[in-house]
Amino acid sequence: MNIPQSTLPRVVIVGGGFGGINLAKKLLKEDIQLVVLDRRNYHTFQPLLYQVSTSGLEPDSIAYPIRKILKKGKNCFFRLTEVLEIDHNNNTLHTSIGSIRYDYLIVATGTKTNFFGNESIKDNAIWMKTVPQALNIRSLILENLEQSTITDDPEERKKLLNFVIAGGGPTGVELSGALAELRAHVLPNDYQEIEPSEIRIHLVEGSDRLLPPMSEYASAKAKEFLENMGVNIHLNTQVTGYDGSTVSTNKDRLSFDAATFIWSAGVTGAIINGMPKESIHNKANRYLVNEFNKVKGTDNIFAVGDIALMKTEDFPEGHPQVAQPAIQQGEHLAKNVKRLLKGEQLKPFKYFDKGTMATVGRNRAVADIGKIKTGGFIAWFIWMFIHLWFLVGFRNRVVTFFNWTYNYINFDRAARLIIRPFKKYNSLTTKIENVDAGS
Amino acid sequence: MNIPQSTLPRVVIVGGGFGGINLAKKLLKEDIQLVVLDRRNYHTFQPLLYQVSTSGLEPDSIAYPIRKILKKGKNCFFRLTEVLEIDHNNNTLHTSIGSIRYDYLIVATGTKTNFFGNESIKDNAIWMKTVPQALNIRSLILENLEQSTITDDPEERKKLLNFVIAGGGPTGVELSGALAELRAHVLPNDYQEIEPSEIRIHLVEGSDRLLPPMSEYASAKAKEFLENMGVNIHLNTQVTGYDGSTVSTNKDRLSFDAATFIWSAGVTGAIINGMPKESIHNKANRYLVNEFNKVKGTDNIFAVGDIALMKTEDFPEGHPQVAQPAIQQGEHLAKNVKRLLKGEQLKPFKYFDKGTMATVGRNRAVADIGKIKTGGFIAWFIWMFIHLWFLVGFRNRVVTFFNWTYNYINFDRAARLIIRPFKKYNSLTTKIENVDAGS
Numbered sequence: 033m034n035i036p037q038s039t040l041p042r043v044v045i046v047g048g049g050f051g052g053i054n055l056a057k058k059l060l061k062e063d064i065q066l067v068v069l070d071r072r073n074y075h076t077f078q079p080l081l082y083q084v085s086t087s088g089l090e091p092d093s094i095a096y097p098i099r100k101i102l103k104k105g106k107n108c109f110f111r112l113t114e115v116l117e118i119d120h121n122n123n124t125l126h127t128s129i130g131s132i133r134y135d136y137l138i139v140a141t142g143t144k145t146n147f148f149g150n151e152s153i154k155d156n157a158i159w160m161k162t163v164p165q166a167l168n169i170r171s172l173i174l175e176n177l178e179q180s181t182i183t184d185d186p187e188e189r190k191k192l193l194n195f196v197i198a199g200g201g202p203t204g205v206e207l208s209g210a211l212a213e214l215r216a217h218v219l220p221n222d223y224q225e226i227e228p229s230e231i232r233i234h235l236v237e238g239s240d241r242l243l244p245p246m247s248e249y250a251s252a253k254a255k256e257f258l259e260n261m262g263v264n265i266h267l268n269t270q271v272t273g274y275d276g277s278t279v280s281t282n283k284d285r286l287s288f289d290a291a292t293f294i295w296s297a298g299v300t301g302a303i304i305n306g307m308p309k310e311s312i313h314n315k316a317n318r319y320l321v322n323e324f325n326k327v328k329g330t331d332n333i334f335a336v337g338d339i340a341l342m343k344t345e346d347f348p349e350g351h352p353q354v355a356q357p358a359i360q361q362g363e364h365l366a367k368n369v370k371r372l373l374k375g376e377q378l379k380p381f382k383y384f385d386k387g388t389m390a391t392v393g394r395n396r397a398v399a400d401i402g403k404i405k406t407g408g409f410i411a412w413f414i415w416m417f418i419h420l421w422f423l424v425g426f427r428n429r430v431v432t433f434f435n436w437t438y439n440y441i442n443f444d445r446a447a448r449l450i451i452r453p454f455k456k457y458n459s460l461t462t463k464i465e466n467v468d469a470g471s
Numbered sequence: 472m473n474i475p476q477s478t479l480p481r482v483v484i485v486g487g488g489f490g491g492i493n494l495a496k497k498l499l500k501e502d503i504q505l506v507v508l509d510r511r512n513y514h515t516f517q518p519l520l521y522q523v524s525t526s527g528l529e530p531d532s533i534a535y536p537i538r539k540i541l542k543k544g545k546n547c548f549f550r551l552t553e554v555l556e557i558d559h560n561n562n563t564l565h566t567s568i569g570s571i572r573y574d575y576l577i578v579a580t581g582t583k584t585n586f587f588g589n590e591s592i593k594d595n596a597i598w599m600k601t602v603p604q605a606l607n608i609r610s611l612i613l614e615n616l617e618q619s620t621i622t623d624d625p626e627e628r629k630k631l632l633n634f635v636i637a638g639g640g641p642t643g644v645e646l647s648g649a650l651a652e653l654r655a656h657v658l659p660n661d662y663q664e665i666e667p668s669e670i671r672i673h674l675v676e677g678s679d680r681l682l683p684p685m686s687e688y689a690s691a692k693a694k695e696f697l698e699n700m701g702v703n704i705h706l707n708t709q710v711t712g713y714d715g716s717t718v719s720t721n722k723d724r725l726s727f728d729a730a731t732f733i734w735s736a737g738v739t740g741a742i743i744n745g746m747p748k749e750s751i752h753n754k755a756n757r758y759l760v761n762e763f764n765k766v767k768g769t770d771n772i773f774a775v776g777d778i779a780l781m782k783t784e785d786f787p788e789g790h791p792q793v794a795q796p797a798i799q800q801g802e803h804l805a806k807n808v809k810r811l812l813k814g815e816q817l818k819p820f821k822y823f824d825k826g827t828m829a830t831v832g833r834n835r836a837v838a839d840i841g842k843i844k845t846g847g848f849i850a851w852f853i854w855m856f857i858h859l860w861f862l863v864g865f866r867n868r869v870v871t872f873f874n875w876t877y878n879y880i881n882f883d884r885a886a887r888l889i890i891r892p893f894k895k896y897n898s899l900t901t902k903i904e905n906v907d908a909g910s
Contacts (some may be wrong), residue, residue, distance in 0.1 A: 034621050073613060074888045090531035092886045099661040100887075109664075112617040112889075129621045164891050174512060178551040182473050182568045222538040225548075427877050427885045431870055438866050446866045447531045448539075449513045450551075452603050452891070 033130040035109055040065045043369065044125060044134040046115050046304070048075045048098045051337030051358035052140035053424070058366030060105035064373065067109045067134075069127065072162070073098060077423055079355060080432075081160050082203060085169040086210035087218075087445035093432045095163055096424040115141075118306040120330055136369065139319065139327070139335040140362070143299035143353060153198075156276040157295040158454075160203065169294060170447075171454040173211075176291045178450075181225045187289070193231045194290035196279045198271040199297030200237030201244070202354075202390045205254050207294060208235040209392040212261035217443035233263045234288055236281065238270045238297065243398070245352055246388050250398035253407035257392040271297065299353065301339045313341045318350065323380035325365050336361040342381065351383055355422070360384065391415045394440070472569040474548055479504045482808065483564060483573040485554050485743070487514045487537045490776030490797035491579035492863070497805030499544030503812065506548045506573075508566065511601070512537060516862055518794060519871075520599050521642060524608040525649035526657075526884035532871045534602055535863040554580075557745040559769055575808065578743065578758065578766070578774040579801070582792060585737035592637075595715040596734040597893075599642065608733060609886075610893040612650075615730045617889075620664045626728070632670045633729035635718045637710040638736030639676025640683070641793075641829040644693050646733060647674040648831040651700035656882035672702045673727055675720065677709045677736065682837070684791055685827050689837040692846035696831040710736065738792065740778045752780045757789060762819035764804050775800040781820065790822055794861070799823065830854045833879070 035042075041064050045052045048070040059066055077094040084091050102108040117126040118137070125132050145161055147154040160166050173195070180192035195211055197204045215231045235242075235258065241251035242258075242265070255265055270282045279288040301317035308329035311319050318341035320328040325340060327333045337358030341350035351357035361381055368378045387401030389411065397412035399405070416436065423429050439445055474481075480503050484491045487509040498505055516533040523530050541547040556565040557576070564571050584600055586593040599605050612634070619631035634650055636643045654670045674681075674697065680690035681697075681704070694704055709721045718727040740756035747768035750758050757780035759767040764779060766772045776797030780789035790796035800820060807817045826840030828850065836851035838844070855875065862868050878884055 034623055072889065073617065074890075090529045091890055092529035092531075092888060095888050095890070097661070097885075097887050100885075103660040103663070111621060112614075113621075167890070175551075178512065182550060182552075184473055221542040222536070224542075425885070427874070427883075430873060430877075434869060434873070435866070438869075444866075446536075446864070448536050449531060449534050450511065451513075451530055451534070451606070 033111060033113075033127065033132040035065070035067060035111075035132060038065045038107065040107060041135040041373065042067060042133065043136045043138065044069065044132060045138045045140060046070075046125070047140035047142060047337075047339075048072070049078070049140060049142045049337060049358065050355045051142070051340075051362040052138070053098070053101060054359045054362035055138060055140065055336060055366050055369075056108075056362075057101060058363055059369060060102070060108060062370060062373070064369075065107045065109070066102070066105060067111065067132065068098060068102060069111050069113050069115055069125075070098060071112070071114050073110070073112050074163075075101070075424060076163055077428075078161075079202075079419060080423075081163070081166040082206045082210055084163065084166040084447075085160055085207065086173070086214055087170055087448040088210065088439055089432060089435055090447050091163045091167060093428050093435070094423070096428060101424070115304055118304050118333075120307060120333060123332065135332065136372070137333045138365065139304065139333065139339055140337050140358070141302040141304065141339050142358075143338045144302045145295065146298035146300035147295070148298060150273060152273040152275055153271070153295055156274045157198075157293045159295045160207075161299075167451065168454040171450045171452060172292055173214075174448055174450045175453060175455055177219070177223060177226070179291075181223065189230075191277065191289045192291045193226065194234070194288055195232065195292045195294075196234045196236065196271075196288045196290045197294045197296060198236045198279075199295070200235055200239070200242040200265070200267070201296065203296040204235055204237070204294075205242055205258065205390050205392060207296065208233050208263045209258060209261060209396070212258070212263050213393050214445060216261070218445050218448070222448070234266060234290075235263055236266045236269050236271055236279075236297075238268070240268050242267075243390055246390070246398065247400045247405045249405040250388075250390070250400055250407065253398045254390060254392055257396045257398075257407070261393055271295075299338070303339065307333070313350075316341055316350065324368055324378045325361055325381060334365055336365050344383070347383070352388075354388070356386055357383055359422075389415045389418070472550060472552075472566065472571040474504070474506060474550075474571060477504045477546065479546060480574040480812065481506060481572065482575045482577065483508065483571060484577045484579060485509075485564070486579035486581060486776075486778075487511070488517070488579060488581045488776060488797065489794045490581070490779075490801040491577070492537070492540060493798045493801035494577060494579065494775060494805050494808075495547075495801075496540060497802055498808060499541070499547060501809060501812070503808075504546045504548070505541070505544060506550065506571065507537060507541060508550050508552050508554055508564075509537060510551070510553050512549070512551050513602075514540070514863060515602055516867075517600075518641075518858060519862075520602070520605040521645045521649055523602065523605040523886075524599055524646065525612070525653055526609055526887040527649065527878055528871060528874055529886050530602045530606060532867050532874070533862070535867060540863070554743055557743050557772075559746060559772060562771070574771065575811070576772045577804065578772065578778055579776050579797070580741040580743065581777045581797075582738035583741045584734065585739035586734070587737060589712060591712040591714055592710070592734055595713045596637075596732045598734045599646075600738075606890065607893040610889045610891060611731055612653075613887055613889045614892060614894055616658070616662060616665070618730075620662065628669075630716065630728045631730045632665065633673070633727055634671065634731045634733075635673045635675065635710075635727045635729045636733045636735060637675045637718075638734065639674055639678070639681040639704070639706070640735065642735040643674055643676070643733075644681055644697065644829050644831060646735065647672050647702045648697060648700060648835070651697070651702050652832050653884060655700070657884050657887065661887070673705060673729075674702055675705045675708050675710055675718075677707070679707050681706075682829055685829070685837065686839045686844045688844040689827075689829070689839055689846065692837045693829060693831055696835045696837075696846070700832055710734075738777070742778065746772070752789075755780055755789065763807055763817045764800055764820060773804055775804050783822070786822070791827070793827070795825055796822055798861075828854045828857070
């Protein structure tokens with residue numbers, strides 16, 4: 033892979049998400065050769081992807097070049113590549129740009145969308161794990177609104193103005209809230225041809241409450257907020273398929289004709305081929321790690337973040353797959369790597385639960401912080417502050433802060449741009465030509 | 472096309488560039504039905520596209536939703552569509568979403584890239600007329616830098632670090648200057664594996680000076696600036712082909728092995744099928760218009776901006792194809808449309824030449840303003856001020872101003888993100904997998 037030979041121990045990190053980046057940051061000045069591999073050349077601030085999807089933020093605000101993080105280091109290398117296989121017996125990674133040996137390997141590959149084997153959903157739904165996918169959702173929402181203004185067919189119009197989201201976790205709650213705000217504040221001015229009441233937003237959740245990992249209070253409050261904003265919530269309901277035109281559910285007589293169907297109902301670990309069988313927790317598709325984040329059945333392979341499953345007394349099924357455990361594990365493992373290099377005893381990871389939050393809309397969020405359960409303006413304000421704080425980079429923070437202030441004061445979402453069209457619903461009678469091909 | 476019937480006269484504008492948008496803005500409150508058609512849902516501030524290409528600005532800063540401009544109007548409609556044909560005998564436009572009748576038609580379709588019939592350039596070069604194309608250039612530049620770090624083959628590495636731009640007009644000058652700044656200030660930190668001197672930037676121009684429409688002083692000054700920044704300038708040289716690997720020229724023994732070849736050496740009018748033959752100036756592919764911007768051989772069709780060719784004493788070959796004539800013609804035609812509706816006499820267009828500018832880099836620009844020819848810091852400062860002024864929208868101005876200030880102070884270009892990979896050079900031995908397909 034064309035990394036210089038060196039007598040220093042080589043630490044390879046796979047994945048530039050919250051876990052990988054926070055680990056790398058703390059190892060920049062060590063006497064090691066640090067190699068970070070990722071399929072993208074930037075770190076994505078995933079908690080704000082939904083704002084890119086709904087025209088509130090530009091993609092560049094929530095992305096940060098990985099090389100810009102590593103450039104402060106001494107012997108740090110970034111390579112844009114996809115890891116194909118781990119040969120753990122020979123301490124070697126095989127990637128799309130060749131092989132690389134490691135002394136220590138840290139897997140921080142996170143999760144990918146889980147369709148639970150449902151091919152119709154995989155083929156026809158749209159989902160949001162990456163910046164390009166968030167931009168696809170933005171384009172699709174705006175394209176469907178545009179298309180609704182040109183059709184004469186009332187059935188097709190209804191379908192184009194129906195937005196269905198599967199999954200009542202943070203992503204589903206935040207997306208449906210942001211869509212409801214678009215409908216209330218932005219679209220009535222932009223699309224005088226559309227009555228706001230024609231736009232229907234459906235949020236479908238399989239369990240009996242929204243935000244299942246949060247408190248009952250937060251669940252109830254989020255539901256109340258969303259219902260006040262006119263989102264139709266369907267609990268205890270599972271989406272069973274989507275043919276590109278109709279969303280079917282496990283409830284009799286409940287289906288939706290919709291041109292926009294967003295799948296946010298599940299993730300699964302993005303495991304890499306070639307790791308020892310015993311290391312994988314089959315149900316969750318996560319690597320079983322001990323209290324030092326060392327992967328079961330290996331000597332020099334660690335895993336952090338969503339991909340790691342550390343069973344503890346407080347979390348017998350592993351930590352929640354959100355940013356905080358990943359950040360804390362990354363930072364903690366950095367210290368353990370330093371101890372390892374010095375021959376010192378490793379220290380076990382302890383999770384400090386700073387709380388869980390989700391935002392629903394303007395002035396409305398829910399937060400569980402220790403024993404404090406709160407919902408409303410204060411939670412929303414804390415949510416904003418924390419997300420700005422954790423955004424990587426001064427520039428990103430300032431631009432995001434300005435955009436939020438602007439959007440708040442003006443009830444606006446300035447980025448309602450179809451930069452690249454996304455249209456896969458060719459079955460609809462009125463087709464917009466792909467306008468991106470032109471000169 | 473599903474535009475409501477109305478007794479008001481219908482004015483249809485094709486194209487939301489400088490001409491079309493400035494015309495529409497002045498007609499928002501009139502007793503007409505105003506319809507704007509464009510293939511994109513946003514106005515593009517083309518003079519700053521090169522900063523998107525070179526990671527200085529995010530695309531959303533230089534794009535503005537057309538619906539947001541029209542929403543202040545009374546009877547204004549936007550439709551996302553491509554116009555296919557004009558049936559001028561029946562006052563009807565045929566588009567990809569159906570037909571529409573007009574009482575007055577204004578064509579403001581601008582220009583498209585001109586390859587002068589050279590298929591090898593059209594097939595293998597990259598160019599920059601739209602935001603997606605600017606993003607493609609940004610991705611390609613960064614992908615080629617990434618790829619250069621993983622190859623063992625010195626010939627391939629050289630090719631990946633060779634950047635060739637054809638055309639010494641404003642686009643070519645600004646792009647090559649911005650690339651030289653990236654090389655000088657940003658890349659040495661990001662890519663410690665690459666010696667800045669390994670990166671070669673070649674600017675190829677067919678005539679005997681850069682910026683041919685500007686003064687001799689500006690041409691010489693721009694050349695001096697670029698050469699000081701280490702850009703290799705080849706005057707009196709024409710690119711004759713590009714096979715995706717080698718740029719050939721009309722000079723013996725002058726060719727470049729390059730993985731990045733940007734074509735900015737010509738434009739041609741984006742004319743629409745079906746207009747009277749006599750209306751088209753064949754060489755320039757522009758509509759011949761009279762002093763009221765009325766298209767030759769028609770009664771109720773007007774053309775403004777780059778697509779219009781108005782022969783005047785000062786400009787026997789038509790006005791230069793830049794923003795100012797388009798803006799002024801758009802605003803002037805709006806007044807004439809109002810006169811037309813009131814049965815008043817039209818007034819002829821008079822171009823007020825505010826000057827011409829091009830920026831080369833940090834503190835370096837050239838400007839011809841009346842008899843004043845200047846180059847350096849003052850020209851650069853004026854250039855920045857004017858471009859901020861003409862950006863549409865308060866938000867875009869603030870974000871751009873902040874980014875410029877940030878980039879200036881930090882010698883940085885923050886948006887060096889390969890959001891969507893662009894890689895068409897499969898002939899190179901080391902291929903980066905398309906990383907956008909994943910879940």
